[in-house]
Amino acid sequence: MSDPVSGAGTSQSEPPSKDLVSRRSETKSNEDLDLKQRMEFCVERIQDPNPELRIEALESMRKEILTSTSSMACVPKPLKFLRPHFGTLKGFYETVPESDFKKDLADVISVLAMTMSAEGKRESLKYRLLGSDGNIGSWGHEYVRNLAGEITEEYMNPQIDHIPFDDLRKLVRVIVAFLLEHNAEPEAVDLSMEAIGIAYSYILGGYVNSTNFRRTCLYLTSAARFLPETDDIAALDIAYCIYNRFEEFANALQIALFLNDDGHIISVFTSCDDLLKKKQICYILARHGKYFKLDDYMCPDSHDRILLCDIINNATLSESYLTLARDVEVMEPKSPEDIYKVHLVDDRAIAGASVDSARQNLAATFVNAFVNAGFGQDKLMTVPADSSNGGSSGNWVFKNKEHGKISAAASLGMILLWDTDIGLAQIDKFIHSNDNYVIAGALLGVGLVNCNVYSHLDPARGILHEYVDNEDSSIRIGAIMGLGIAYAGTQDKQIRKRLTPILNDGQAPLDVIAFTAISLGLIYVGSSNAKVAQSIVDALMVRSESELREPLTQLIALSHGLLYLGLQKEGLKATCDVLEMFNKNIRKYCQITLLSCAYAGTGNILKVQELLSHCAEHLNNGETHQGPAVLGIAMVAMAEELGLEMSIRSLEHLLQYGELNIRRAVPLALGLLCMSNPKVNVVDILSRLSHDTDLEVVMAAIISLGLIGAGTNNARIVVILRDLSSYYYRIASLLFCVQIAQGLVHLGKGLLTLDPYHCDRFLLSPTALAGLVITLHACLDMKAIILGKYHFVLYFLVLAMQPKMLMTLDKNLKPLSVPIRVGQAVDIAGKAGQPKSITGFQTFTTPVLLAAGQRAELATENKIESQDRAREGDEERRRRKEKGEHRQKLEKKKG
Numbered sequence: 077m078s079d080p081v082s083g084a085g086t087s088q089s090e091p092p093s094k095d096l097v098s099r100r101s102e103t104k105s106n107e108d109l110d111l112k113q114r115m116e117f118c119v120e121r122i123q124d125p126n127p128e129l130r131i132e133a134l135e136s137m138r139k140e141i142l143t144s145t146s147s148m149a150c151v152p153k154p155l156k157f158l159r160p161h162f163g164t165l166k167g168f169y170e171t172v173p174e175s176d177f178k179k180d181l182a183d184v185i186s187v188l189a190m191t192m193s194a195e196g197k198r199e200s201l202k203y204r205l206l207g208s209d210g211n212i213g214s215w216g217h218e219y220v221r222n223l224a225g226e227i228t229e230e231y232m233n234p235q236i237d238h239i240p241f242d243d244l245r246k247l248v249r250v251i252v253a254f255l256l257e258h259n260a261e262p263e264a265v266d267l268s269m270e271a272i273g274i275a276y277s278y279i280l281g282g283y284v285n286s287t288n289f290r291r292t293c294l295y296l297t298s299a300a301r302f303l304p305e306t307d308d309i310a311a312l313d314i315a316y317c318i319y320n321r322f323e324e325f326a327n328a329l330q331i332a333l334f335l336n337d338d339g340h341i342i343s344v345f346t347s348c349d350d351l352l353k354k355k356q357i358c359y360i361l362a363r364h365g366k367y368f369k370l371d372d373y374m375c376p377d378s379h380d381r382i383l384l385c386d387i388i389n390n391a392t393l394s395e396s397y398l399t400l401a402r403d404v405e406v407m408e409p410k411s412p413e414d415i416y417k418v419h420l421v422d423d424r425a426i427a428g429a430s431v432d433s434a435r436q437n438l439a440a441t442f443v444n445a446f447v448n449a450g451f452g453q454d455k456l457m458t459v460p461a462d463s464s465n466g467g468s469s470g471n472w473v474f475k476n477k478e479h480g481k482i483s484a485a486a487s488l489g490m491i492l493l494w495d496t497d498i499g500l501a502q503i504d505k506f507i508h509s510n511d512n513y514v515i516a517g518a519l520l521g522v523g524l525v526n527c528n529v530y531s532h533l534d535p536a537r538g539i540l541h542e543y544v545d546n547e548d549s550s551i552r553i554g555a556i557m558g559l560g561i562a563y564a565g566t567q568d569k570q571i572r573k574r575l576t577p578i579l580n581d582g583q584a585p586l587d588v589i590a591f592t593a594i595s596l597g598l599i600y601v602g603s604s605n606a607k608v609a610q611s612i613v614d615a616l617m618v619r620s621e622s623e624l625r626e627p628l629t630q631l632i633a634l635s636h637g638l639l640y641l642g643l644q645k646e647g648l649k650a651t652c653d654v655l656e657m658f659n660k661n662i663r664k665y666c667q668i669t670l671l672s673c674a675y676a677g678t679g680n681i682l683k684v685q686e687l688l689s690h691c692a693e694h695l696n697n698g699e700t701h702q703g704p705a706v707l708g709i710a711m712v713a714m715a716e717e718l719g720l721e722m723s724i725r726s727l728e729h730l731l732q733y734g735e736l737n738i739r740r741a742v743p744l745a746l747g748l749l750c751m752s753n754p755k756v757n758v759v760d761i762l763s764r765l766s767h768d769t770d771l772e773v774v775m776a777a778i779i780s781l782g783l784i785g786a787g788t789n790n791a792r793i794v795v796i797l798r799d800l801s802s803y804y805y806r807i808a809s810l811l812f813c814v815q816i817a818q819g820l821v822h823l824g825k826g827l828l829t830l831d832p833y834h835c836d837r838f839l840l841s842p843t844a845l846a847g848l849v850i851t852l853h854a855c856l857d858m859k860a861i862i863l864g865k866y867h868f869v870l871y872f873l874v875l876a877m878q879p880k881m882l883m884t885l886d887k888n889l890k891p892l893s894v895p896i897r898v899g900q901a902v903d904i905a906g907k908a909g910q911p912k913s914i915t916g917f918q919t920f921t922t923p924v925l926l927a928a929g930q931r932a933e934l935a936t937e938n939k940i941e942s943q944d945r946a947r948e949g950d951e952e953r954r955r956r957k958e959k960g961e962h963r964q965k966l967e968k969k970k971g
Contacts, residue, residue, distance in 0.1 A: 112157040115140070119161045123168050127177070134180055141187055142214060155191050162192040182207035187215050190222045201226040202236050205243055213254045224251050224263065228270045253283045261292045262906040265299065269311070281318050289322050297331065297838070298905035301679055301716050305644060309335060316340060320347055329357050330835050333364050336602065336642070345374040352887055358387035363834055363878065365528055365843040367566040389530040392889070394494035397450050397827070399891055400881045400923045406825040410447050411455040412440040415818050417798060438480045439812045442870060443819030445487035449877060450824060452495055457488045458502070473506070478513055479865040482554060485517025486868060489524030493874065499525035500535055507539070516554030519543055520868060523558025527874050536562040544574055553591045560595025564843040564875055567600050572608060579615040587866070589615055590628040594850060597635030602642050602842040612636045613654055616662060624661045627857040630700065633666040634853050637673035638846050644674055664701035672708025677840040679715035684723065687712070691730055691738055703856045706730065706741035710748040711849065720749055724758065740772045744852045747780030751848065752829040753928035754790045763796050775813045775858045782817025787880065788927070789826040797821065809863050816870070827925065829880040830873060836901060836931060847875025882932050883923040894922045894934065901931035
């Protein structure tokens with residue numbers, strides 16, 4: 077209740093009287109009138125013959141404008157009142173002789189032109205160039221932005237006569253410096269790129285400082301994806317130089333790897349003097365799969381060099397992976413039955429599962445290998461011989477038939493992945509088997525164990541070399557494929573000299589030549605090596621008409637494309653001219669494969685359109701190049717999120733209107749776009765396609781469901797695949813694909829990923845992408861390769877397998893538990909202020925698993941410092957104790 081006397085508690089205030097409003101408006105109008113009169117008086121005095129009066133009037137006008145334009149929410153009143161006199165001031169300017177007064181007047185006219193000049197005349201820029209060299213920032217941020225816009229227009233479409241280019245560039249530098257100083261990094265970068273060209277944007281490096289260089293570089297690297305060819309490289313090169321200057325060596329290395337520039341990588345090593353930062357650099361190289369040798373120049377200390385080489389060679393990857401597995405308590409091995417969840421499947425499916433026992437055993441081999449990858453133990457291959465249950469690795473291998481033994485023996489290499497010490501010892505027993513298929517599988521297993529892990533002892537080379545020329549083609553394929561997987565991306569000359577003669581061997585079977593070409597493509601992936609390219613071209617040229625129609629011949633064409641993976645135009649013209657001489661049955665396939673590999677991960681929309689145009693053709697001659705074209709769309713568009721979403725929409729259109737061979741490739745393309753990233757809309761599409769009328773479309777959709785859910789344990793995909801196993805229980809080939817997909821979804825019990833991207837999806841691992849592309853190309857003809865006798869092609873997926881873990885280490889590279897925040901990544905490039913880089917975060921303690929699209933940041937730095945200090949204190953106390961004990965011993969001896 078309100079007080080009737082005092083009026084306290086009144087909910088509504090009384091409106092002001094009309095007289096009060098009238099007085100306020102009159103006061104305001106009087107102020108405006110006074111300002112208007114002063115501006116008009118200044119205009120008259122500026123034209124006065126007396127120089128002193130002119131200067132005084134101009135200074136008065138200048139102060140009024142400066143005061144009003146320093147912070148603008150609307151057009152300042154001085155500019156409004158001077159609008160009728162804009163033409164007068166311009167006319168008077170032309171009559172004034174050259175002097176400092178004339179330059180100051182030009183400055184004022186330039187500011188007035190910001191709101192008064194006709195559109196497109198760029199008078200603000202014109203009079204700025206004619207004015208003084210004073211601080212343009214004093215006129216306000218809006219004026220500087222207006223100048224920046226007119227400069228950009230002038231560079232694109234010159235209109236101002238007799239404009240000195242050097243003066244314009246000087247003005248650009250002044251504006252860039254102002255924008256960087258006032259937290260407008262995106263505008264500074266845009267001006268430097270659009271006005272003077274990205275090639276001259278090195279001026280950015282001279283004006284960035286420790287407070288804004290990260291935002292500047294982040295915007296440069298983000299914008300590079302949308303720049304035309306050559307300009308994108310120049311933008312990244314500028315970011316690399318800035319990072320290197322401010323000793324952000326990890327970020328500089330990421331750009332060097334993106335550019336695939338060994339010179340930049342060496343420069344990062346030589347510029348960095350901090351051993352801890354060098355260790356971080358080496359971990360990035362190891363994750364990228366970059367084979368890199370350190371020399372005395374990059375690391376003079378021999379002990380440090382050995383330590384860094386071990387990091388690059390992934391010597392401790394198995395140990396770190398098992399540490400993570402113990403931390404999340406998933407060390408217990410799982411059997412295929414644990415994955416199939418047989419008790420949840422219909423009884424009729426259980427009864428029908430024994431129709432093709434050999435294929436079921438083969439599927440169980442792959443499921444067991446994928447699920448227990450890297451754990452060193454399972455329930456099929458590493459079980460010791462036991463008279464009570466008859467279980468042992470040898471028994472399981474011989475439950476498979478012929479080529480199935482290859483995959484079974486090789487699965488031991490997958491289970492012992494990255495553990496070369498124990499793995500090679502366990503595989504050795506199969507190498508001395510009397511069965512050629514088992515020997516072939518063991519040799520392939522040697523390659524799997526050594527995948528992405530390098531040793532100065534080079535065990536894979538010593539074991540596999542002697543079997544390359546074996547009489548049995550299966551053993552040769554196992555050894556050659558093992559070499560390709562073990563030495564992927566190393567560009568090893570000795571292996572090239574060993575394998576190249578096989579391509580030119582007229583007596584060698586087609587499958588041996590195909591896997592030799594694939595292995596050479598892996599070893600020299602992204603290198604554009606002319607000798608290897610010529611050998612592969614020669615091998616294709618001598619193939620007969622019947623051989624060119626074989627699916628394996630298409631793998632030879634793919635191996636040629638792998639040599640140019642991600643290189644864009646580099647060396648492509650000469651190669652394309654050579655391809656014109658090919659037989660028409662393989663020419664188009666080679667051209668499409670080469671194009672899609674060369675522009676993989678670039679996001680080049682023109683190449684996507686070119687590949688889509690190939691998909692629009694109606695083929696009558698049995699050509700097969702449209703399948704690789706569909707995969708090529710995914711390879712090119714997977715670079716960034718927007719292009720990825722647009723390509724998914726385009727692939728949906730191809731499903732509706734495309735030919736049958738296109739529809740068979742679309743599910744595989746969707747799998748490549750969303751590798752280990754089960755997007756809801758893509759899962760819906762693949763789930764629908766898994767009931768298609770064409771069996772090959774169904775098989776491709778099922779395999780792709782496994783690929784997009786690889787290592788995620790995604791519950792929805794698990795249920796879909798379990799239902800499919802019950803639905804297709806009568807069709808052995810489809811049931812085999814379902815079980816393979818189930819194994820992939822549980823890859824590494826949820827600790828592994830197949831995503832070729834890392835470092836916040838900035839870097840694309842060439843070897844990882846190569847392994848995925850080989851597998852997907854093999855899936856284009858599932859019946860001939862995967863369901864035939866070459867099912868071990870699935871093991872190429874090992875090249876993309878990486879733990880999806882975040883582990884923090886101390887300076888001695890021992891695991892250190894640190895609180896971190898994990899949330900969905902947010903793109904903060906070009907955003908104002910200090911936005912958060914993650915959203916919806918939760919706090920965990922390392923080690924943790926990072927799902928697709930997630931990012932982590934430290935929750936606190938104080939705790940880490942205190943732990944480090946405590947550890948240093950313990951170390952210091954230990955040293956003091958040892959010195960005291962040593963001193964006591966010396967005193968006893970003297971006594």
